[in-house]
Amino acid sequence: MSEHASHLHGAPFLKDENRGLYEPSPQFKNLNKVCEYSSKSNTAVAAAIPYFQDWREAAHQIKKYSIANLDKLLVQFECAMKARGVEVLFAQDAAEANRLVLEIAREHDVKSVVKSKSMVTEEMELNQVLEEAGIRPVETDLGEYIVQLARQRPIHIVTPAMHFSAGEVGQLFHDKLGEPYSAEHAALTAIARKHLRAGYLAAGMGISGCNFAVADSGTLVIVENEGNAGLSTATPPVHVALVGIEKVIPKLDHLPLFLNLLGRSGTGQKLTTYTHLIHGPVPGRKLYVIFLDNGRTKVLQDPHAWQSLFCIRCGACLNACPVYRRVGGWSYGWVYPGPIGAVLTPHLVGMDKAGKLPFASSLCGACGEVCPVKIDIPHQLVHLRHRAVNEPSPMNSVYERLTWRLFAWAMGGPRRYGLAMWAVRLGVRMAKYLPWHPDKLGAWTRGRELPKVPSHSFRSWWQQRSSGPQK
Amino acid sequence: MALPATQAVHVITTSHYKPAPRQDDPPYRQGEPVAMFIPCYIDQFYPGIGEAMVRILERLGVPVVFPAEQTCCGQPAFNSGYWEESRPVIRQFCKVFAPYRWIISPSGSCTAMCRVFFPHVDSSEEVIAVSRRVFEFSEFLVDMLGVTDTGASFPHKVTMHIGCHGRRELGVFDHPLKLLQSVRGLTYCELPNIEECCGFGGTFSVKMPGTSLAMGQSKKENIVRSGADVVVSGDISCLMHIGGMLQRDPETRHIRIMHLAEILDSGITA
Numbered sequence: 001m002s003e004h005a006s007h008l009h010g011a012p013f014l015k016d017e018n019r020g021l022y023e024p025s026p027q028f029k030n031l032n033k034v035c036e037y038s039s040k041s042n043t044a045v046a047a048a049i050p051y052f053q054d055w056r057e058a059a060h061q062i063k064k065y066s067i068a069n070l071d072k073l074l075v076q077f078e079c080a081m082k083a084r085g086v087e088v089l090f091a092q093d094a095a096e097a098n099r100l101v102l103e104i105a106r107e108h109d110v111k112s113v114v115k116s117k118s119m120v121t122e123e124m125e126l127n128q129v130l131e132e133a134g135i136r137p138v139e140t141d142l143g144e145y146i147v148q149l150a151r152q153r154p155i156h157i158v159t160p161a162m163h164f165s166a167g168e169v170g171q172l173f174h175d176k177l178g179e180p181y182s183a184e185h186a187a188l189t190a191i192a193r194k195h196l197r198a199g200y201l202a203a204g205m206g207i208s209g210c211n212f213a214v215a216d217s218g219t220l221v222i223v224e225n226e227g228n229a230g231l232s233t234a235t236p237p238v239h240v241a242l243v244g245i246e247k248v249i250p251k252l253d254h255l256p257l258f259l260n261l262l263g264r265s266g267t268g269q270k271l272t273t274y275t276h277l278i279h280g281p282v283p284g285r286k287l288y289v290i291f292l293d294n295g296r297t298k299v300l301q302d303p304h305a306w307q308s309l310f311c312i313r314c315g316a317c318l319n320a321c322p323v324y325r326r327v328g329g330w331s332y333g334w335v336y337p338g339p340i341g342a343v344l345t346p347h348l349v350g351m352d353k354a355g356k357l358p359f360a361s362s363l364c365g366a367c368g369e370v371c372p373v374k375i376d377i378p379h380q381l382v383h384l385r386h387r388a389v390n391e392p393s394p395m396n397s398v399y400e401r402l403t404w405r406l407f408a409w410a411m412g413g414p415r416r417y418g419l420a421m422w423a424v425r426l427g428v429r430m431a432k433y434l435p436w437h438p439d440k441l442g443a444w445t446r447g448r449e450l451p452k453v454p455s456h457s458f459r460s461w462w463q464q465r466s467s468g469p470q471k
Numbered sequence: 472m473a474l475p476a477t478q479a480v481h482v483i484t485t486s487h488y489k490p491a492p493r494q495d496d497p498p499y500r501q502g503e504p505v506a507m508f509i510p511c512y513i514d515q516f517y518p519g520i521g522e523a524m525v526r527i528l529e530r531l532g533v534p535v536v537f538p539a540e541q542t543c544c545g546q547p548a549f550n551s552g553y554w555e556e557s558r559p560v561i562r563q564f565c566k567v568f569a570p571y572r573w574i575i576s577p578s579g580s581c582t583a584m585c586r587v588f589f590p591h592v593d594s595s596e597e598v599i600a601v602s603r604r605v606f607e608f609s610e611f612l613v614d615m616l617g618v619t620d621t622g623a624s625f626p627h628k629v630t631m632h633i634g635c636h637g638r639r640e641l642g643v644f645d646h647p648l649k650l651l652q653s654v655r656g657l658t659y660c661e662l663p664n665i666e667e668c669c670g671f672g673g674t675f676s677v678k679m680p681g682t683s684l685a686m687g688q689s690k691k692e693n694i695v696r697s698g699a700d701v702v703v704s705g706d707i708s709c710l711m712h713i714g715g716m717l718q719r720d721p722e723t724r725h726i727r728i729m730h731l732a733e734i735l736d737s738g739i740t741a
Binding site: 024032323378395400416440 | 509516541548553560667671686711
């Protein structure tokens, strides 16, 4: 992890900071409202489509096919692209991808870079790597631009600066750019536009992500709302697209379905404002596509988990998740927050670092209900919990194992059950006399009363009833 | 009584393990005995729910048995990741309930554990056969007995909380509403954001208490906004958490929690 990264807010991940996982932060008090609003608008837009559920199922099946045939589809994409003069490269991990980007930058003598939104480059911590190499990266997505100025990490995969109010953005622009303070949306956008324009013209290279890589036609598909991705990819002489290997879809014919789902599930739009289909470089310019694995093939090996590679990064599960809404994106400790982060991260960075994440859920299933490609996130969470307690991870605890052994023993028969329940009743009755409540009991009584213990149990009632005279 | 329009409920069906659907065939024939599974927290803290369930079923002419060997469905260990520890508990459950065609539980969460999650831990035929025969109480009344009126009267302002497991894993959403609809004198108060989790989540409530309480706080505010005096649910475990929070706050102490079965058994004079 680079030195710069450790100065970023909400980072570096997977260290002590993810203690935040346990408590909602007052910093994100408006997050719940914003997410609730987006979630409701997503649902409303989806509900307007009578066959929305069929779309989801179709998308699920197409993704299933794509991931199962990744080896063939990637080669097909590569061949189609190469035929048009595109360089297609493959990187096993973040370090290799960073090295490739730097090599390309050196080759073209790049001093500054414009970037359109890309979560894959967050995985690579590309901005820090570029800065260290003396290349200035400029994020051009407004939200990303804001968090970059504030030296923070994105809090959400689609709306990275959703925790900022307009006033806070105005203050930030005032402090960092020396602009007069304003909380007017139009004024703030104009400020960002002015500063970004200069960035586009100066940049020697544009870096983008990719929403879909279409195999049969060899097409990079990038969707956006601000026009910044168009400028970032078309203005500089070199365009480098960083693509997670799971982004491949088989045919151009499949694209409309995914565009329909992505806009609706991501931002409640029927279609994003811009959809770029890039087939090759403009004559005289260069286009590089770098495919990144970075742990994705490890996910493929887990028969329960490979579905999480279907993800199209729409962020619907984040908006729907009651836990995400309260703890915010940084609490999850890595690039991908929310329910999808809780299932992806343990695979991508290892259970030893991210084993806590699958437990950051009440298992309410809201994520599974909204996922446009029907990833079974809720059930994956319980599977990962099972793995987390059996593999080296922060959740693997001898103490807890013993507790559940005791539970299993106590539930082994009615006598033992009776004994255990006697102890529970006694404990709950006595709790109010205790000067302090330890551990889990304290966690319960922190904000809730314990239930009142009735004079009899259901069992004793039933026994009396069946032994006594029948009514 | 104004009831919200039936919301489209999408049951999660894309699990890697295709959970066996519940066994509806052969349908319930009058006189067949029904075995009750009473979860531990109902047995110990809310025995009235089980008692109400017995009375309701018997009034409908359904013979009820309570297999005394039963203990737990193993959900707490399962949800915590300790599947090895939950396995003997699941086997114990299946052994005890194997002789019964109809197994009914007054809890959406425990029923979901049995029907949806048992096969994840143990996909043997014996376990799956039993797991498919477990029904949630309101689901059994409406779908199997065809009953939506239990003759109850309950002249109070009532709002309803739906447990997430019951709703999303089992698709039990309409059933409690249909049953409440026929209760005499009951004023139904719509709960804003009814689809949102209350924050209980079993061990989640003590593993991430801050988040759990923050979620519970939103639920509490919505309950107050609904104007109801009583919160009803098919899942008393959620209500143990919600009720505990309502009790803690002097402003909301007057709001009672009740299980659906208790309301369906209210005010019957016959």
